Amino acid sequence: MRNTPKILCLVTMTLFLLTILQGATHLINVKPLKGAYISTDKPQFTFKNFMAGDWQHQIDAYSKDHHGFREPAIRFYNQYLWSVYHHSTNPGSVVVGKDNYLFEPYFVDEHYTGCFHHYYPDSIPDYEKPNIFYRRMSRLAKLQAILEEQGVHLFLALLPGKERIYPQYLPDRGAKAHGDRLWGHHRAYDYYSNSLYDFRHIDLCHCFDSLNGHTPYLLFTKTGTHWSNIASTYAFDSIMHYMQTFGPTIRPVTLGQPYYSSTREPDADLDDLLNKTFRIPAERNQYVDVTLAEPAPERNPSLIVIGDSFFWNILYNFPIQELFSNFRYWYYFSTIYYDPAHDNVADVDLVDELLRTDYVMLSYCTVQLYNCGNGFINRALIELCYDPDEIQAVRDSLSRTALGDNIDSQKAIDELIDQNLEQYFPALAESHPTKRCSRLAAVTAAKLQ
8 A cells, every 4th residue: 555656656657658659659549539620730949939939829739739649538528528417518519409319509490490590690680581582492493494495404302400300309498599580480491392483392301201200210310410321312212213203314223121230420420529438329220222223224314412411321322423424512512522623613614514414403401491502593593694704794893882892702792692683683583584695595506406
């Protein structure tokens, strides 16, 4: 017993030295933390920043982000908070519901108040809010009609959110929490699903409502935010059958028998964001394999998907690039995946991309429908109907007059155009615009010859 202090001191010093050694060499590979974070760069030592005291502050911040065994230490601490206090260790991204069901905060808000306040300023009066959706749906119908003339088939897929399928597991919340934002309990989904505008869409929310409680598998996993892998697989099989009712043939696929397997990405993505040592106990998940079937069409159609992260589940399970030629995924109409030539939609020739595509799928879940298209609908309409010099003239005019000296505010110009699209581009005010950009007019004329 007399040696106990010495032993404890030796153990402490050993752990301290191992931490320093790991931080300097990273000899032991540790599992990185999940989620997005900004890594602190190692500061460069100079006499000037040392004398000013800047280097000391910078190296202190760097050490906090790069000390040895930082990741397992954070996981251990987060596990302690979860096990003892049952606290979400990432409350900004993960909300704990009943029976340890996990939700993203937006989905909780969607159930209780709707998510309009997340996407638009509170200064917009209640009576004006529905008009935002009406304008976008009207433009979507016009865009679909214009693209249909060129054999390009645009459609919208309405996807369910977890709050819609499992509301019984949401955390309790009184109406007073966001009482000033309750405006008739209208949701973006309600407008799109009951629209009087003639645009093509498939309502998977309604489909999942009818399936809820009648399937041997989970439609949404307990610890994930997206639809389950198996549910998304069956859903996209239905989407492909729907697409062939108005577009070219897609190669058939065969879905195997469901089977249980260890959890796959992203079926536990919210649990991963908690960055704990141990996973939350959850039901075993089922999966189903997809294989190509015969007969194969003479030509695989091409596909562009514009949408949110729910489509990743489909990409994890379907051989998309073998079903569709020239497949591109325009993630939130920003980052581009599966296109080696482009990284961002700002760099693409939108007219060219659309004209060489068979299908364009807008794919949005309930909480993302508030910003359906993420600017694609407006941009596509304008560029299909107006020439680049005409478009630039309008933007330059807005920069000089409406925005004053704020000429670099691209976002402000886009917002003005969204609110007054038909004013700045009068041809788009027609129920079916007849004006076309010169490139599209030339393509149409060539087809008529």
